[in-house]
Amino acid sequence: MKAKSANELLNERYGERGSIQREQFREEAFSNYFGEIIRNRRKQLKLSQNELAERIGKQRPYISRIENGEDIRISNLTLVANALDLTIEVTAK
Numbered sequence: 584m585k586a587k588s589a590n591e592l593l594n595e596r597y598g599e600r601g602s603i604q605r606e607q608f609r610e611e612a613f614s615n616y617f618g619e620i621i622r623n624r625r626k627q628l629k630l631s632q633n634e635l636a637e638r639i640g641k642q643r644p645y646i647s648r649i650e651n652g653e654d655i656r657i658s659n660l661t662l663v664a665n666a667l668d669l670t671i672e673v674t675a676k
Contacts, residue, residue: 593605593608596608611652614652614653614654614655615652617649617652617655617660618649618650618651618652618653619650620669621646621649621650621663621667621669622650624667624668624669625646625650625667628667628668630667632646632647632650635663635666635667638666639659639662639663639666640662641659641662645659646663649663
Protein backbone atom coordinates (compact mmCIF):
# COMPACT_ATOMS: atom_id res chain seq x y z
CA MET A 584 0.00 0.00 0.00
CA LYS A 585 1.33 3.42 -0.98
CA ALA A 586 1.83 5.96 1.80
CA LYS A 587 -0.23 9.14 1.46
CA SER A 588 1.28 12.59 1.54
CA ALA A 589 0.26 15.12 4.18
CA ASN A 590 -1.60 17.08 1.50
CA GLU A 591 -3.57 14.00 0.44
CA LEU A 592 -4.55 13.32 4.04
CA LEU A 593 -5.58 16.94 4.58
CA ASN A 594 -7.62 16.91 1.37
CA GLU A 595 -9.45 13.77 2.47
CA ARG A 596 -10.16 14.98 5.97
CA TYR A 597 -10.72 18.73 5.49
CA GLY A 598 -11.37 19.17 1.79
CA GLU A 599 -9.35 20.71 -0.99
CA ARG A 600 -7.22 23.79 -0.37
CA GLY A 601 -9.48 26.87 -0.52
CA SER A 602 -12.62 25.04 0.64
CA ILE A 603 -14.48 26.36 3.68
CA GLN A 604 -13.65 23.27 5.75
CA ARG A 605 -9.95 23.49 4.87
CA GLU A 606 -9.78 27.21 5.70
CA GLN A 607 -11.47 26.62 9.06
CA PHE A 608 -8.95 23.89 9.82
CA ARG A 609 -6.08 26.19 8.81
CA GLU A 610 -7.32 29.00 11.05
CA GLU A 611 -7.72 26.64 14.01
CA ALA A 612 -4.25 25.21 13.42
CA PHE A 613 -2.68 28.68 13.40
CA SER A 614 -4.56 29.67 16.57
CA ASN A 615 -3.33 26.53 18.32
CA TYR A 616 0.21 27.16 17.08
CA PHE A 617 0.23 30.74 18.40
CA GLY A 618 -1.28 29.55 21.68
CA GLU A 619 1.54 27.04 22.15
CA ILE A 620 4.19 29.66 21.41
CA ILE A 621 2.64 32.03 23.95
CA ARG A 622 2.25 29.33 26.63
CA ASN A 623 5.83 28.08 26.17
CA ARG A 624 7.29 31.59 26.30
CA ARG A 625 5.23 32.52 29.38
CA LYS A 626 6.47 29.41 31.17
CA GLN A 627 10.03 30.06 30.02
CA LEU A 628 9.80 33.50 31.68
CA LYS A 629 8.24 31.85 34.78
CA LEU A 630 5.10 34.00 34.54
CA SER A 631 1.69 32.86 35.67
CA GLN A 632 -1.33 33.49 33.47
CA ASN A 633 -2.39 36.07 36.06
CA GLU A 634 0.92 37.91 35.83
CA LEU A 635 0.79 38.02 32.04
CA ALA A 636 -2.82 39.19 32.13
CA GLU A 637 -1.87 42.02 34.49
CA ARG A 638 0.96 43.09 32.18
CA ILE A 639 -1.46 43.55 29.28
CA GLY A 640 -4.49 44.81 31.18
CA LYS A 641 -6.63 41.71 30.68
CA GLN A 642 -8.11 39.01 32.90
CA ARG A 643 -6.53 35.57 33.45
CA PRO A 644 -9.28 33.70 31.55
CA TYR A 645 -8.35 35.67 28.43
CA ILE A 646 -4.78 34.34 28.58
CA SER A 647 -6.15 30.83 29.05
CA ARG A 648 -8.33 31.19 25.95
CA ILE A 649 -5.38 32.41 23.87
CA GLU A 650 -3.20 29.53 25.04
CA ASN A 651 -5.97 27.07 24.22
CA GLY A 652 -6.07 28.27 20.63
CA GLU A 653 -9.14 30.45 20.69
CA ASP A 654 -9.24 33.36 18.30
CA ILE A 655 -7.00 36.31 19.10
CA ARG A 656 -7.09 39.79 17.62
CA ILE A 657 -3.90 41.10 16.06
CA SER A 658 -3.91 44.07 18.45
CA ASN A 659 -4.05 41.73 21.45
CA LEU A 660 -1.45 39.40 19.95
CA THR A 661 0.85 42.43 19.74
CA LEU A 662 0.23 43.25 23.41
CA VAL A 663 0.99 39.69 24.47
CA ALA A 664 4.05 39.44 22.22
CA ASN A 665 5.48 42.67 23.64
CA ALA A 666 4.86 41.52 27.22
CA LEU A 667 6.73 38.27 26.48
CA ASP A 668 9.59 39.91 24.53
CA LEU A 669 8.48 38.21 21.31
CA THR A 670 8.41 39.75 17.86
CA ILE A 671 5.80 39.35 15.16
CA GLU A 672 7.01 39.29 11.59
CA VAL A 673 4.75 39.65 8.57
CA THR A 674 6.15 38.82 5.16
CA ALA A 675 4.76 38.84 1.67
CA LYS A 676 4.35 35.53 -0.17
